[in-house]
Amino acid sequence: MKDVLVIDLFAGPGGLGEGISSCTDESGNKPFKIGVSVERESSAHKTLTTRAFFRKIKDSEKARKDYYKYVRGSITRDELFLLHQEEAQSALAETLHEPRALGKDNELIHKRIHDLVKGHRGPRIVIGGPPCQAYSLAGRSRNAGIKNYKAEEDHRHFLYKEYLQVISIAQPEVFVMENVRGILSAKVDGEVMFPQILKDLRNPGLVTETDDVLGYKIYSLVVDADDPKDPQYINPSDFLIRSEFYGVPQARHRVILLGVRDDIDAIPTTLNKSDQYPISVESAIGDLPALRSGFSKKKDDVKDWESTISENAIRLNRILRISNDQELVEKLNLAPLSSLNRKATLHSNFQSATIPTPLKDWLLDKDLNYVLNHETRGHMADDLLRYAFCAAYALLNNGTSPKSRDFPNQLAPKHANWDSGTHADRFRVQSANKEATTVTSHISKDGHYFIHYDPRQCRSLTVREAARLQTFPDNYFFEGTRTQQYVQVGNAVPPFLAQQIGKVVMKLLGNY
Ligand SMILES: C[S@@+](CC[C@H](N)C(=O)[O-])C[C@H]1O[C@@H](n2cnc3c(N)ncnc32)[C@H](O)[C@@H]1O
Structure with a gap:
């Protein structure tokens, strides 16, 4: 031609x-x-x-x-x-x-x-x-x-x-x-x-x-x-x-x-x-290295993060009242992951990717052996428990993300109109077993709509994860600040x- x-x-x-x-x-x-x-x-x-x-x-x-x-x-x-x-x-x-x-x-x-x-x-x-x-x-x-x-x-x-x-x-x-x-x-x-x-x-x-x-x-x-x-x-x-x-x-x-x-x-x-409908979020991003989030508005420190997550896991067990149900405890597996980083570069796990072909061949680059643009941002300490709650809720409810009415009182943000219905969707987890919701440039703002499905990571998606959901090949490199990268990915x-x-x-x- x-x-x-x-x-x-x-x-x-x-x-x-x-x-x-x-x-x-x-x-x-x-x-x-x-x-x-x-x-x-x-x-x-x-x-x-x-x-x-x-x-x-x-x-x-x-x-x-x-x-x-x-x-x-x-x-x-x-x-x-x-x-x-x-x-x-x-x-x-x-x-x-x-x-x-x-x-x-x-x-x-x-x-x-x-x-x-x-x-x-x-x-x-x-x-x-x-x-x-x-x-x-x-x-x-x-x-x-x-x-x-x-x-x-x-x-x-x-x-x-x-x-x-x-x-x-x-x-x-x-x-x-x-x-x-x-x-x-x-x-x-x-x-x-x-x-x-x-x-x-x-x-x-x-x-x-x-x-x-x-x-x-x-x-x-x-x-x-x-x-x-x-x-x-x-x-x-x-x-x-x-x-x-x-x-x-x-x-x-x-x-x-x-x-x-x-x-x-x-x-x-x-x-x-x-x-192949639907291609789930987990199959699209599950092989990417696990990461921890950081703290915004206070000094970021891994030990502090780990102890916050351990305390959150105990609180979450109480909130979800699952401690007596061994099967649920295992399903949720809230035991904190240790030694997580905020950024990963080595992509040693890509052979385990469960992305269906032909998308898999389209996304992966076996020679790169590296993950680009895969770094988490910081979140408010209070939001970490909310993120863990959302992710755990989805795991227990076949992938459904909780609406504001599903949040226990102690997790409700101090928002005048939290209960009014206008904030019903203030937090959204990208459930492991479903396709993602639309990746928009709003992901550059706060990440509340793009919560990772793993309750132990307590974070929103990275640029690379968003790029995977947008089907950008792994060797596609996004330039600019992280905020700019999110905007680019969301717009495409x-x-x-x-x-x-x-x-x-x-x-x-x-x-x-
Ligand atoms: C929805 S995005 C396009 C996404 C693109 N088609 C893709 O697939 O990646 C629209 C883009 O138009 C750019 N833009 C807006 N006004 C423009 C103008 N007057 N001239 C050139 N680019 C413009 C924006 O900066 C933005 O990056």
């Missing part, structure tokens, strides 16, 4: 690009070549560039070893790039050398896209979704609290028009646009925006006032449509992809629109459901899902 030029917008850490560019055609070639990735946030941009570099060197054993040296911290990124200057320059060019913003740096971005399109003989695709804050349900409830907030003045609402601008310039055969579920119901001036968004995407040239831009048919990737051009046949919820049905260990529900240029005489297939499209989307696009372009 001919090479396909990929233009990656609002690229984040690069989940969508990673998955799509990994697709292999029948001859063993990888046809999707990322020409440009545009990202404005500096830590995500750094991650994106490091990964672009990795993709360029990964077939060379020697260069891979140098990359491992970098992610293990024994050489700097500058030293790595100096060792492989050509690939480093090419990776930097791919991500425009610096963080760039659509809307602000359009001259430079549009010129690059023009040049790429002019120099490429073969199909091209545009991928990526405008940021979701303005559409997202959470964003809306936050915005509702802002005095004089007017959705129509929030420029993020209209960032999708920047996307249309690029479509008008590149006129790709196909585009893949991702967004949060809230885009289906977002309103401006009381009017639901989604039908208008669809209308705009079908005719980008009209919006951008560009002549000779072909129109697009918009397809769902999960529901066959008879005539997708006719809005009557489109049910907005048909665009919702439930990632857990496609081999992702996480209930992530996102809107993905597949635009196919009007002159393409081929109809895309839909994604194949995986027969699961690369394993993206690969399946890439296969649909590859088949479509192959047929055409």
Whole structure:
């Protein structure tokens, strides 16, 4: 198959690009070549560039070893790039050398896209979704609290028009646009925006006032449509992809629109459901080294932590009233683990991973023998017992996370409206035997929704565990502070899902 030029917008850490560019055609070639990735946030941009570099060197054993040296911290990124200057320059060019913003740096971005399109003989695709804050349900409830907030003045609402601008310039055969579920119901001036968004995407040239831009048919990737051009046949919820049905260990529900240029005489297939539903959290992360949390707001000390956990185990036995039931005591096994670290680097246990294939092959890197971005954060001492309670409760209740009403009084946080119902879900354990709930960028804030299922570890998930649930390969290195890394992971499209989307696009372009 001919090479396909990929233009990656609002690229984040690069989940969508990673998955799509990994697709292999029948001859063993990888046809999707990322020409440009545009990202404005500096830590995500750094991650994106490091990964672009990795993709360029990964077939060379020697260069891979140098990359491992970098992610293990024994050489700097500058030293790595100096060792492989050509690939480093090419990776930097791919991500425009610096963080760039659509809307602000359009001259430079549009010129690059023009040049790429002019120099490429073969199909091209545009991928990526405008940021979701303005559409997202959470964003809306936050915005509702802002005095004089007017959705129509929030420029993020209209960032999708920047996307249309690029479509008008590149006129790709196909585009893949991702967004949060809230885009289906977002309103401006009381009017639901989604039908208008669809209308705009079908005719980008009209919006951008560009002549000779072909129109697009918009397809769902999960529901066959008879005539997708006719809005009557489109049910907005048909665009919702439930990632857990496609081999992702996480209930992530996102809107993905597949635009196919009007002159393409081929109809895309839909994604194949995986027969591995659900992939549990434990099978996805259980092989990663156990860790302890730290204390925030007081000096972190391992002995102090261990004695707190031992006291908590006794209190928990009392709270759960299990001490007389030997079977339950064994099931819970609250005996504290000793000598846990807050950070693990060696990944000696990966052979024990129970991740089902093909996800296992996708995630693990047997040459790395190292765990990246696997470090816990600190929690308030009071929260450690709550975390242990949540994890133990889920173990005793077939994976159900406790609601606030299930908390004993002595564990209730001092929250004026703890009992009001608005905080029913203040703490959530990611149960061992179920798929995870959506990994969002909120994980960067406090971790209460992302409690590890092991009551002895008393902590929220690490960046690496969140990355596993998002199906980022283990050798994907997240740059920036830990908070920034969490945001990047929470924002991304699961690369394993993206690969399946890439296969649909590859088949479509192959047929055409
Ligand atoms: C939902 S994330 C994208 C995730 C990405 N598709 C992936 O799979 O990893 C949206 C990204 O758009 C970036 N962004 C927001 N406004 C932007 C702009 N005007 N230009 C470029 N990037 C922007 C944000 O920093 C964020 O990283």
